[in-house]
Amino acid sequence: MKIQTDSTLISEYKQGSEQALATLIERHQKDLFSFIYYKLMDEDLANDIFQDTFMKIIVTLKEGRYNEEGKFILWAKRIAHNLIIDHFRLKSKHAKVSETTYDNEEFSIFDLIAGKEENVEEKLVSQQIQNDLMKMLVCLPENQQEVIKLRFFDGLSFKEIAEQTNTSINTTLGRVRYALINLRKIMDENKIILTR
Secondary structure (H helix, E strand, C coil): CCCCCHHHHHHHHHCCCHHHHHHHHHHHHHHHHHHHHHHHCCHHHHHHHHHHHHHHHHHHHHCCCCCCCCCHHHHHHHHHHHHHHHHHHHHHHCCCCCCCCCCCCCCCHHHHCCCCCCCHHHHHHHHHHHHHHHHHHCCCCHHHHHHHHHHHHCCCCHHHHHHHHCCCHHHHHHHHHHHHHHHHHHHHHHCCCCCC
């Protein structure tokens, strides 16, 4: 059987083949994960960045913004590298953070929840952020509420969420993405600013 090139798989995925995406992920996951892991030396964090990298790749492919600039894996590593830089920037700065649709902004509002060793004031702020988020989540369709809670509150991977909700990884990623877009709209409409 002839091995399909990355370009062929990308074309097939754009035409709706979930299997083409699965093959692409399978083909490169070891290389990409190793690349991320050796920069972070933290398996859990590497897993998160790995999943977020593929989410960004899927969004870019879906929106037809991937230009064949060379090897797919180099492009994937560049995305991962940028996400790693964002992670360290967030860690060092604790800057004002906005929710992201994974394709144009740097961080997610949910990064604000994951605070470790906070003082009393920070705990109160975190609690307030969490309360605001819970109120906004109620405005989302049920399936979007579910994936957001599983991903950002329960810390499940996209694969685990897909298994738990009996859907494909692609559907799960889509739901998370639309939920984040909808949360952004709610925040804009209600002038809610989440900062720590």
